[in-house]
Amino acid sequence: MTVELICVGTELLLGNIVNTNAAYLAEKCAGLGLSCYFQTVVGDNGERLGMVLETALGRSDIVILSGGLGPTEDDLTKEVTAGVCKKSLVMHEPSREAIRCYFEKRGIEPTDNNWKQAMLPEGCIVLENHNGTAPGVIMETEGKRVILLPGPPGELCAMFEESVAPYLAGLTSRVICSQTVKICGVGESRAETIVRDLIDSQTNPTIATYAKTGEVHIRVTAGADDKKAAMKLIKPMVKELKHRFGNDIYTTEEDVTLEKAVVDLLQANDLTVTCAESCTGGLLSARLINVPGASEVYKAGVVTYSNKAKRRFLNVKKPTLQKHGAVSEATAKEMAKGAALLTKADVAVAVTGIAGPDGGTEEKPVGLVYIACSVKGETTVKRYVFSGNRGKVRDSAVSAALSLTRSCVLEYFSRVTFGKK
Amino acid sequence: MTVELICVGTELLLGNIVNTNAAYLAEKCAGLGLSCYFQTVVGDNGERLGMVLETALGRSDIVILSGGLGPTEDDLTKEVTAGVCKKSLVMHEPSREAIRCYFEKRGIEPTDNNWKQAMLPEGCIVLENHNGTAPGVIMETEGKRVILLPGPPGELCAMFEESVAPYLAGLTSRVICSQTVKICGVGESRAETIVRDLIDSQTNPTIATYAKTGEVHIRVTAGADDKKAAMKLIKPMVKELKHRFGNDIYTTEEDVTLEKAVVDLLQANDLTVTCAESCTGGLLSARLINVPGASEVYKAGVVTYSNKAKRRFLNVKKPTLQKHGAVSEATAKEMAKGAALLTKADVAVAVTGIAGPDGGTEEKPVGLVYIACSVKGETTVKRYVFSGNRGKVRDSAVSAALSLTRSCVLEYFSRVTFGKK
Numbered sequence: 085m086t087v088e089l090i091c092v093g094t095e096l097l098l099g100n101i102v103n104t105n106a107a108y109l110a111e112k113c114a115g116l117g118l119s120c121y122f123q124t125v126v127g128d129n130g131e132r133l134g135m136v137l138e139t140a141l142g143r144s145d146i147v148i149l150s151g152g153l154g155p156t157e158d159d160l161t162k163e164v165t166a167g168v169c170k171k172s173l174v175m176h177e178p179s180r181e182a183i184r185c186y187f188e189k190r191g192i193e194p195t196d197n198n199w200k201q202a203m204l205p206e207g208c209i210v211l212e213n214h215n216g217t218a219p220g221v222i223m224e225t226e227g228k229r230v231i232l233l234p235g236p237p238g239e240l241c242a243m244f245e246e247s248v249a250p251y252l253a254g255l256t257s258r259v260i261c262s263q264t265v266k267i268c269g270v271g272e273s274r275a276e277t278i279v280r281d282l283i284d285s286q287t288n289p290t291i292a293t294y295a296k297t298g299e300v301h302i303r304v305t306a307g308a309d310d311k312k313a314a315m316k317l318i319k320p321m322v323k324e325l326k327h328r329f330g331n332d333i334y335t336t337e338e339d340v341t342l343e344k345a346v347v348d349l350l351q352a353n354d355l356t357v358t359c360a361e362s363c364t365g366g367l368l369s370a371r372l373i374n375v376p377g378a379s380e381v382y383k384a385g386v387v388t389y390s391n392k393a394k395r396r397f398l399n400v401k402k403p404t405l406q407k408h409g410a411v412s413e414a415t416a417k418e419m420a421k422g423a424a425l426l427t428k429a430d431v432a433v434a435v436t437g438i439a440g441p442d443g444g445t446e447e448k449p450v451g452l453v454y455i456a457c458s459v460k461g462e463t464t465v466k467r468y469v470f471s472g473n474r475g476k477v478r479d480s481a482v483s484a485a486l487s488l489t490r491s492c493v494l495e496y497f498s499r500v501t502f503g504k505k
Numbered sequence: 506m507t508v509e510l511i512c513v514g515t516e517l518l519l520g521n522i523v524n525t526n527a528a529y530l531a532e533k534c535a536g537l538g539l540s541c542y543f544q545t546v547v548g549d550n551g552e553r554l555g556m557v558l559e560t561a562l563g564r565s566d567i568v569i570l571s572g573g574l575g576p577t578e579d580d581l582t583k584e585v586t587a588g589v590c591k592k593s594l595v596m597h598e599p600s601r602e603a604i605r606c607y608f609e610k611r612g613i614e615p616t617d618n619n620w621k622q623a624m625l626p627e628g629c630i631v632l633e634n635h636n637g638t639a640p641g642v643i644m645e646t647e648g649k650r651v652i653l654l655p656g657p658p659g660e661l662c663a664m665f666e667e668s669v670a671p672y673l674a675g676l677t678s679r680v681i682c683s684q685t686v687k688i689c690g691v692g693e694s695r696a697e698t699i700v701r702d703l704i705d706s707q708t709n710p711t712i713a714t715y716a717k718t719g720e721v722h723i724r725v726t727a728g729a730d731d732k733k734a735a736m737k738l739i740k741p742m743v744k745e746l747k748h749r750f751g752n753d754i755y756t757t758e759e760d761v762t763l764e765k766a767v768v769d770l771l772q773a774n775d776l777t778v779t780c781a782e783s784c785t786g787g788l789l790s791a792r793l794i795n796v797p798g799a800s801e802v803y804k805a806g807v808v809t810y811s812n813k814a815k816r817r818f819l820n821v822k823k824p825t826l827q828k829h830g831a832v833s834e835a836t837a838k839e840m841a842k843g844a845a846l847l848t849k850a851d852v853a854v855a856v857t858g859i860a861g862p863d864g865g866t867e868e869k870p871v872g873l874v875y876i877a878c879s880v881k882g883e884t885t886v887k888r889y890v891f892s893g894n895r896g897k898v899r900d901s902a903v904s905a906a907l908s909l910t911r912s913c914v915l916e917y918f919s920r921v922t923f924g925k926k
Contacts, residue, residue: 096527097541097544121518125544366808384807478791
C-alpha cells in the first residue's frame with residue numbers, strides 16, 4: 085500500500101520553518117510498512133492545493149495532508165479536500181463542544197471563526213485533538229483514503245500516535261514491528277562493517293543503520309501476521325547484534341537516550357557524578373540534567389573556562405598548564421581529580437579541548453579534545469579529534485564524554501565484581 | 506518569476522533525515538524575489554523523478570533539483586534531467602581534472618564510478634564544487650531553467666551562495682534586499698501589536714515578524730532597481746522600528762545572535778560574567794561560551810543543582826531555602842550574589858526554576874523560573890512562567906536570562922552615565 089504526504093503552509097514555501105512534520109510522518113509510515121514515493125509542499129492556495137491533491141489521489145492509496153486546519157480564512161485544507169472528494173462540510177457537535185470547553189478552560193471568548201473548526205466532511209472519521217482546537221479527519225472515498233492532520237508538530241504527532249497509526253495498522257492484515265539497538269563509542273563505518281553481512285543477507289527482519297552524533301542506531305524491522313510473530317522474528321537478530329556489539333549497546337529501548345542510560349547506570353550503582361567543563365562550557369552538565377530525576381545523581385559541577393579557574397577551583401597545577409597546556413592529557417586528568425575532590429562526587433568527568441574556529445595549531449588542531457573520567461579515584465583519559473564547526477565539536481565532545489563515563493563505570497564494576505581489586 | 510524545488514533522495518522519503526535543503530533554498534529564493542509555489546520530494550527512481558520534473562517544468566520558470574549527483578548507480582538526477590531536457594551527457598574535462606585533484610590530495614584512488622560525475626549535459630553552465638566531487642549544473646531549455654545541486658548541505662549551500670544566487674539575481678533587473686531587526690524581551694503578540702499598522706499599510710518595503718524562543722525577529726524587505734535604492738527604502742523602516750522598540754533591539758545584523766550581543770556588550774564595557782545555574786544545568790554558560798572569543802568575558806561558572814551545592818558554593822542561607830524554597834526570588838538573589846563573590850566576576854546571572862515534568866505544585870507550577878542578574882553588586886530578580894516540556898522551559902529560561910543580563914548591563918551604564926549614582 086502506498087502513502088503520499090502533502091504539507092500545506094506558506095511558511096514552508098518561504099523557508100521560514102523546516103518541514104519536520106514530513107520527516108516524522110515519513111518515518112512513521114515506513115515503520116508501518118507503507119511505501120512513500122512522493123512528498124509535496126504547497127501553500128494556502130485553493131487552486132494549487134486542489135491540483136496537488138488530485139495528482140496524489142491519482143497515484144497513491146493514502147494521502148496524508150498536514151496544516152491549514154486553523155480558524156482563519158487562510159486555512160482551507162479541509163474545504164479544498166472536501167471539494168475534491170465531493171463531500172459537504174457539516175457541523176460536528178462533539179467537536180463544537182470540545183472547542184467550547186477548550187476556550188472556557190482558558191477563560192477566553194471564542195471568535196466566530198473558531199466554530200469553523202467544528203465543520204467537518206460528512207461521513208468522515210473524526211480524530212480528537214487533545215492539544216489544540218482543530219480535529220483531525222479521515223475520509224474514505226472511491227477506494228482511497230485522505231487523512232487531514234493539524235500543522236503544529238505537537239498536535240500532529242500526538243494525533244498520529246493515538247489515532248492514525250492504529251487506523252493505518254488496521255488496513256493491512258500484516259503488522260510491522262521494529263526495535264532499535266542503540267550503540268555508543270563505535271564509529272559509523274566500523275558499525276557498518278560489523279553488520280555488513282547481516283545487511284547483505286537480510287530479508288525479514290531487515291536492518292538499517294542510522295548515524296547520530298557519537299552514536300549509531302541499528303533498527304531491526306520485521307513484518308508478520310501479528311505483533312507476537314513479528315517480535316519473534318526480531319528477537320534473534322537483536323540477540324545477534326548484542327553478541328556482536330556487547331557492552332557498546334547502551335539500550336534497546338525506544339525512549340532511552342544516552343544521557344538517560346548514564347543517569348540510570350549511576351543511580352543503579354548509587355553513584356553521584358560531577359562535570360568539570362572547559363570547551364563544552366556546561367553542555368555536558370546540561371545534557372545530564374535534562375534527564376528527569378537527574379537530581380538523584382547530579383549535585384554540582386563547574387565550568388572552568390580560564391586557566392585561572394582550572395587552577396583555583398580544580399587545583400590544576402601551574403607547572404602542568406605551563407608544561408602541557410590547558411588542552412592536554414595531564415590537565416584533563418587533574419581537572420577530573422580536582423572536580424571529584426571539590427564536589428565529593430563518586431564520578432568526575434572533565435572535558436578540555438579546542439572547539440575553534442581559532443586557537444588551533446599544527447600540533448594541537450581545532451577539534452582536539454581530551455576527556456577524563458574518574459571513578460572512585462581511578463582515572464581514565466582519552467584523546468579525540470572531532471571534525472566540524474565549533475558547535476559540532478562541542479556536541480561530539482559531550483557525546484564522547486557520556487560514552488566514556490558509561491564505559492568507565494561499567495569497567496570499574498566488572499573489575500570489582502571479578503575480584504581483581 | 507517562479508521557482509520550484511525538487512529534492513531527490515530515498516532517505517528523505519523514509520524520514521531518515523529532515524529536509525533542511527528545501528528550507529534553505531526556499532528562504533534564499535524568497536530573498537531574491539522569486540515566488541515558490543511547490544516543493545516536491547521524490548526518491549532515486551528514474552520514472553518518478555522524470556514525471557515530477559515534467560510537471561514542474563510545466564508550471565514554473567525555474568526548477569532547482571538537489572541530490573542524486575553522487576557517483577553510484579542510484580544517483581540519476583543528472584541522467585534523468587538531461588533526458589527530459591533532450592541533452593546528451595558529455596565528458597567535461599575541467600571537472601574530470603578537478604575530481605582527479607580531489608582524490609590525489611586525499612591520497613585515495615578514484616573508482617571508475619567517480620568519473621561519471623564529470624559527465625555533464627552539453628552546453629550547460631558548470632558550477633564548481635569546492636567541497637566535494639559533484640559539479641553543479643545550470644541548463645537553459647525552451648525558456649525554462651533547470652539547476653542541479655549536490656545533496657550534502659555543506660556543498661549545496663556553498664554552491665548556491667557562490668554561483669546560483671548571482672545567476673538568479675542576474676535574471677531580473679530588480680534587486681531584493683532585506684535587513685532583520687532582532688528584538689529580545691518582548692513577546693510575539695506584543696511585538697505584533699506594536700507593528701500592526703506598519704504590516705497593514707505595507708507595500709515596499711514589506712515587513713514580517715518571526716517568533717523565536719525568547720526573541721522576535723522582524724525582517725524588512727524591499728525591491729528596487731539596484732542594491733543602493735533597495736537599502737534606501739529599507740532604512741526609514743528600520744529607523745521607525747528602532748524608534749518603536751528602542752533598547753529591546755539587540756542587533757540589526759544578520760549574523761549576530763543574542764548571546765553574541767551579550768558577549769559583545771560585556772566586552773565593550775570591560776566586564777566579566779559568571780553563571781550560577783540550577784534548572785538550566787549549564788545551558789546558559791554553554792550558550793555564552795559558544796560565542797568565539799567568549800573567553801575574554803567568561804572565566805568560570807557553577808552548576809548548583811542540589812540545595813547543598815547552592816549553600817556550599819554560593820553561600821545561599823539555610824533559612825532562605827527553608828523559608829522560601831530553592832525556587833524563589835530570595836534564593837535566586839543570593840545565588841547571583843554568591844556567584845559574583847565566588848568567581849569575582851562583575852556580572853553574575855543565576856537561574857533557578859522547575860523545568861518539570863515533576864516537581865510542580867499549585868503555588869509553584871512547572872515552568873516557574875526566577876532569574877537574578879547582579880551587575881557590580883546591584884541585583885535585579887525577575888519571575889517567569891514558561892510553557893512547554895522540560896527542554897522548552899530550559900531553553901526559554903536561557904533566552905530570558907540573556908535578555909535580562911543585557912538589559913541590566915544597559916541600565917546600569919545608563920544610570921552611571923546620567924550621574925544618578
